[in-house]
Amino acid sequence: MLRVAAMATAAIGAAWIHRVNDPGVLCPLRAFTGIPCPLCGGTTVFIELGSGRPVQAVLANPVAFAGALAFAVAPLGPGNRWWALQPGTRAWVLGTALLGSELWQLARLGLLRV
Known part of the structure; x- marks a missing residue:
């Protein structure tokens, strides 16, 4: 529960800071190239x-x-299931998620027409 409270506090703080002073694009890859990384939108x-x-x-x-x-x-338990997976399976899941995220970001920002 402390973890969720800390995350909620950080989210509310980030929203407040953004409302007071919008720092613009935080992703270095997107700032320099215009191409988002798979984690773009994470702060958002x-x-x-x-x-x-x-x-x-x-x-x-x-x-x-x-x-x-x-x-x-x-x-609460899901973390144990994740670590019980074989390393190759975890790598495949993470790789697939990052690829999907990159495609999502490209489409979201109009760089990929779907």
């Missing part, structure tokens, strides 16, 4: 959650949203 996930907009949080980066959710509930 927390900003949107902290602002009480969960749908926009999911749309910003579904993989980062799922990762944050998994991190929050890991101590």
